[in-house]
Amino acid sequence: MKFAWFEVAALTASVANANSLAYSPPYYPSPWMTGEGDWSEAYTRAVEFVSNLTLAEKVNLTTGSGWMQESCVGETGGIPRLGMWGMCMQDAPLGIRFSDYNSAFPAGVNVAAAWDKRLAYQRGVAMGEEHRDKGVDVQLGPVAGPLGKFPDGGRNWEGFSPDPVLTGVMMAETIKGMQDAGVIACAKHFIGNEQEHFRQSGEAQGYGYNISQSLSSNIDDKTMHELYLWPFVDSIRAGVGSVMCSYNQINNSYGCANSYSLNKLLKGELGFQGFVMSDWGAHHSGVESALAGLDMSMPGDVILGSPYSYWGTNLTISVLNGTMPEWRVDDMAVRIMSAYYKVGRDRFRTPPNFSSWTRDEYNFQHSMVSEDWGKVNERVNVQRDHAQIIRKIGSDSTVLLKNKGGALPLTHNEKFISILGEDAGSNAHGANGCDDRGCDNGTLAMGWGSGTANYPYLITPEQAIQNEALEYSNGQTNVFAVTDNWALTQMAALASQADVALVFVNADSGEGFINVDGNEGDRKNLTLWKNGEEVIKTASQHCNNTIVVIHSTSAVLISDWYDNDNITAIIWAGLPGQESGHSLVDVLYGRINPGGKTPFTWGKTRKDYGPPLVTVPNNGADAPQDNFEDGVFIDYRRFDKDNIEPIYEFGYGLSYTKFAFSDIKVTPLASSQRGEYKATTGKSQKAPVLGEPSTVSDNLFPEGIKRVRQYLYPWLNSTDLRASSGDPDYGMDSKDYLPEGATDGSPQDLLPSSGSSGGNPGLFEDLYQVTATITNTGSVTGDEVPQLYLSLGGNDDPTKVLRQFDRVTIAPGQSLQWTTTLTxxxxxxxxxxxxxWVISGAQKKVYVGNSSRKLPLSADLPSVE
Known part of the structure; x- marks a missing residue:
């Protein structure tokens, strides 16, 4: 098992093919943490703690103990000498995966559809509280990668929106909420992880594809900064404690060993102060990845379930044999412990009280090797009153796409209601009957994969609608459901009798390790699942008041039926979580006036969205290549560039009332007169060296620790480094293959755009104030989402880009002055x-309205130096 040297062949191949394939240039050394800004106190405490550790103890903080060796999906080693147990990493971005007595929250895409910063924060707090009280140290979310380059991308729903500003704001608010609750947030997947096909070569091989390397996302520098990096900047400014590097390659260098993306962009330019952890199985090398900026290996083993690690003992040896400087391990440990102290883990911490591997109360504590029987599930209920916030997000994220003649809200006077479609009902195997939700049975309330959580219950639309109708009619309403999508004759009979036919359809997707009906994570197409189009057609042919409700992970194709006169209303409800049915009836019956706006564009064809997913190997047996030739032009930016009329544009959503916009005003702020933006100059401090230099004898396996089979330890079995490594090639001089400057701990030049929290501080200076008046011209109180778009004015710029938004509540007849700023x-x-970053000389213009194509207000921006 090689531990210390680079994958020389792979590195050479990348250089050799630089003329024909995208190339990621090296950037070394890995910047060391500075502890600036809000990190100061935590950094000071971390330095003190790490200074008193042995080398092996530092390494133990960086390396997972192995897949299924502890309670959590990933768990580092601890510091037994100090009574500190390992740190617990647990999915997911919408609740606790593999647990019980926890909540199942709405997906990130629903949070984006609500366009409400306060709800994003409240959801973050609630999820953080649940993870905290289950003993989780790091919640593996939120998600900005995938951003949503492909509408059929499998994991788009785990994130927020293909717009970087909407995603960035929701990332920041979610992170603040989670970390205020006392757990470390993990912004993922960094970066370019836009599809499931070929994200891991081994997974692709399992599907029969003959490839030897994972897909390469080939992204140019301008696109990287203006699109994909944008929400990670907001995450860093929110103080995120960790970032997860992705499975894919970036310009033909693996994401978790990509020195350009980790060392230069993330740590150098953006000043990220926390730690970088690998995705599970995304760690491919030893010293290479450490010097390239990786700080924590998850879950620690080379292949899930193997007894070998690139790090652990091998990382300890790489320092002792002089291959890697100890300051780099010091920096890893300090970054980890700084995040730990920053969110107050030392105050909130409790050992994990659940097992990811069984719901039994008693089982093996080390599940992988069936050792140490004991109590593994305490069955601690952490749900609190979180059902209330879940229900509110579900209703506030509901997007009313069509409402002909005021078909909605329903009145409680309906005499005959037909509920049609499998998506209205229960999974016959139970809400948690499919592992990681890896099926599309019954109503859809979350996608599939590691981004899921077990439901404590799931309120289906059928249950909620029936209860609502019968309660308010004292049992006088007739309510019938057909939830077999192929029982079209029975559906037709019910629809022909109904005052209103409520039709439920869906489209699912998820993570690539699960294949549902030939959808290998990514969707095969954008059509509805399980005969959905025929269900709609049948209902609308027999009922002239057909209302369609869509649960989907992103856009679906609706051209064939959306404008049918008999289809009076269309609702997109997304993935609303455990309160699905309750959230929906709140909107259907008007208790909640819908204020959601679609966080993506609804096109007429798949072609309208731009390049397709890469689903066929296109580089022989080597890494498939995904050239991001669309640049910054994804989703609504693509539609605007190609002058394509969507069915429903980004940011669109109807209400039960109406709003008018007026009186835009743009005011340059005093800060804009302070002078020209100044590039960062100077040098860093030299790399700090903590404690005393390590010796071999300091790092021998301690006495009194019971060894678990296949457990990944950092200690040496012998003072003979060759014997401890177990590596037959140990004598190879690995230092010959270290990149130039990779071990240089001297002061380094600072990058022009760099700063301690997201980049050069001048970038975040407010330059303009924009105000506009919004008036509710209807008859009921409602929420509106004012949206500010900006034209940057350049020939290669998008027509417009979202820059600010808010969600406001306005009573009928009243006006509100909305004020925002531009940085x-x-x-x-x-x-x-x-x-x-530069401000071009092109004339810039702001637009304000309530969707990307309904922008009644506009004004030129005065120029700023």
Missing amino acids: RRDVSNWDVASQN
Whole structure:
């Protein structure tokens, strides 16, 4: 098992093919943490703690103990000498995976559809509280990768929106909420992880594809900064404690060993102060990945379930034999412990009280090797009153796409209601009957894969509608459901008798390790699942008041039926979590006036969205290549560029009332007169060296620790480093293959755009204030989402880009003045030549309205130096 040297052949191949394939240039050394800003106190405490550790103890903080060796999906080693147990990493971005007595929250895409920063924060707090009280140290979310380059991308729903600003704001608010609750958030997957096909070569081989390397996302510098990196900047500014590097390659260098993306972009340019952890199985090398900026290996083993690790003992040896400087391990440990102290883990911490591997109360504590029987599930209920926030997010994220003649809200006077479609009902195997939700049975309330949680219950639309109708009619309403999507004759009979036919359809997707009906994570197409189009057609042919409700992970194709006169209303309800039915009836019956806006564009064809997913190997047996040729032009930006009329544009959503916009005003702020934006100059401090230099004898296996089979330890079995490594090639001089400057701990030049929290601080200076008046011209109180878009004015710029938004409640007849600001970052472009942000000389213009194509207000921006 090699531990210390680079994958020389792979590195050489990348250089050799640089002329024909995208190439990621090296950037070394890995920047060390500075502890600036809000990190100062935590950094000081972390330095003190790490300074008193042995080398092996530092390494133990960086390396997982192995797949299924502890309670959580990933768990580092601890510091037994100090009574500190390992740190617990647990999915997921919508609740606790593999647990019980926890909540199942709405997916990230629903949070984006609510366009409500306060709800995003409240959801973050609630999820953080549940993870905290289950003993979780790091919640593996939220998600900005995938951003949503492909509408059929499998995991788009785990994130928020293909717009970087909407995603960035929701990432930041979610992170603040989670970390205020006392758990470390993990922004993932960094970066370019936009599809499930070929994300891992081994997974693809299991599906029969002959490839030897994972897919490469080939992204140019301008696109990287202006699109994909944007929400990670917001995450860093929110103080996120950890970032997860992705499975895919970036310009033909693996994401967890990509020195350019980790060392230069994330730590150098954006000043990220926390730690970088690998995705599970995304760690491919030893010293290479450490020097390239990886700080924590998850779950620690080379292959899930193997007894070998690139790190652990091998990382300890790489320092002792002089291959890697100890300051790099010091920096890893300090970053980890700084995040730990920053969110207050030392105050909130409790050992994990659940097992990811069984729901039994008693089982093996080390499940992988069936050792140490004991109590593994305490069955601690952490749900609190979180059903209330779940229900509110579900209703507030509901998007009313069509409402002909005021078909909605329903009145409680309906005499005959037909509920049609499998998506209205229960999974016959139970709400948790499919592992990781890996099926599409019954109503859809979350996608599938590691981004899921077990339901404590699931309120279906059928249950909620029936209860609502019967309660308010004292049992006088006739309510019937047909939930077999092929029972079209029975559906037709019910629809022909109904005052209203409520039709439920869906489209599912998820993570690539699960294949549902030939959908290998990513969707095969954008059509509805399980005969959905025929269900709609049948109902609308027999009922002239057909209302369609869509549960889906992203857009679906609706061209064939959306404008049918008999289809009076269309609702997109997304993936609303455990309170699905309750959230829906709140909107159907008007208790909640819908205020959700679609967080993506509804096109007429798949082609409208731009390039397709890469689903066929296109580089022989080597890494498939996904050239991001669309640049920054994804979703509504693509539709605007190609002058394509969507069915429903980004940001669109109806209400039971109406709003008018007026009186836009743009005011340059005093801060904009402070002078020209200044590039960062100077050098860093030298790499700090903590404690005393390590010796071999300091790192021998301690006495009194019971060894578990296949458990990954950091200690040496012998003072003979060759024997401890178990590596037959130990004598190879690995230092010959270290990249230039990779071990240099001397002061380093600072990047022009760099800063301690997301980049150069001048970027976040407010330059303009924009105000507009919003009036409720209807008859009921409602929520509106004012949206500000900006034209940057350049020939290669999108027609417009979202820059600010809010969600406001306005009573009928009343007006509200909405005020927002634009920062230097908002009005800048990335300049590749100077490697900095610049404000171009092109005339810039702001637009305000309630969707990307309904922007009644506009004004030119005064120029700023």
